[in-house]
Amino acid sequence: MYRAMQCPLDEDLRKLTRFLRQRGLVHRITEEGGRQVVWTVDEADAQVVKAIYEQGVPEAVEPAKPARTLTPTSPAMLRRVPLTLAVLVITGLVALWTGLGTRADAIIHLTFTPLAPTGYLAANIDFGQWWRLISPIFLHFGMLHLAFNGLWFWELGRRIELYSGSLWLLGLTILFGLTSNLAQWLVSPDVVFGGLSGVLYGLLGYCWIYQMLAPNVFFALPKGVVILMLVWLALGVSGLITLAGLGAIANAAHIGGLISGCIAGGIAGALQRAR
Structure with a gap:
């Protein structure tokens, strides 16, 4: 996976996460060195996430679609x-x-x-x-x-x-x-x-x-x-x-x-x- 961006540990990323999920953009957030790191599947998605974060997450979003769960034995x-x-x-x-x-x-x-x-x-x-x-x-x-x-x-x-x-x-x-x-x-x-x-x-x-x-x-x-x-x-x-x-x-x-x-x-x- 690709490191898209990082931000302070106390920053609330729930709005960004909700927006990305609603648009089907696969991502994951981890903690490294006292900071939050957002990961994506490829470099193209990483650029999208970085641009959305820098420009500000839109307020109006579409209702979220149920996410498909990928379990280890699915x-x-x-x-x-x-x-x-x-x-x-x-x-x-x-x-x-x-x-x-x-x-x-x-x-x-x-x-x-x-x-x-x-x-x-x-x-x-x-x-x-x-x-x-x-x-x-x-x-x-x-x-x-x-x-x-x-x-x-x-x-x-x-x-x-x-x-x-x-x-x-x-x-x-x-x-x-x-x-x-x-x-x-x-x-x-x-x-x-x-x-x-x-x-x-x-x-x-x-x-x-x-x-x-x-x-x-x-x-x-x-x-x-x-x-x-x-x-x-x-x-x-x-x-x-x-x-x-x-x-x-x-x-x-x-x-x-x-x-x-x-x-x-x-x-x-x-x-x-x-x-």
Whole structure:
């Protein structure tokens, strides 16, 4: 979205908001640095809002038409996030195929390295089976693992897809999948690992740093979300989660994803800010 204008925090914008809604001009108002910021869908709408504000909002306005609500699960919303939905569908189908991580004969087709003649995972990457570089992100071990990662990918993935488009989210998902999988394999080459969590930490880091450099309404995550994810990362690294019987944690994947996400968010945010 585009920053149309900003004004003092104590200024009443209800008249402007009512006027814009009556004319179907999509906008949102946020608070940044002690000031109100009005956002629009594109630059053309931003110019319109700025002109109306500077010239004064007309007194006589037409009766407002009922606004169509765009909820996270409405058909209109779902049509705008096809990549997010595709990843979730593929993840669900893989969960069914692998029995949520209980069918070794199915899992072995998606591990980072193939099965060696010795019966153990191969020590080296087989680039002839290139899909293995990304396929572990679709493996999940248990319903809680699947539900947690699925919900977070829906929350973070759709934000990026709505703001930057499907191809951008696809590129980020592949990038963070590669970096998180590689990081975990380097640390534990003989262990079967999987899950979307490495990608999730990448998306989290991307939104977090991008928002610091080029604020927008889509990446404005509640501070509690960032804190929760970082605390969970710290607990995983400490070993407390495993000791509590909640399963092994792919800490290297989480850290690798978070670092690559922060770097990507820093680059993209800096470029956007420089425009």
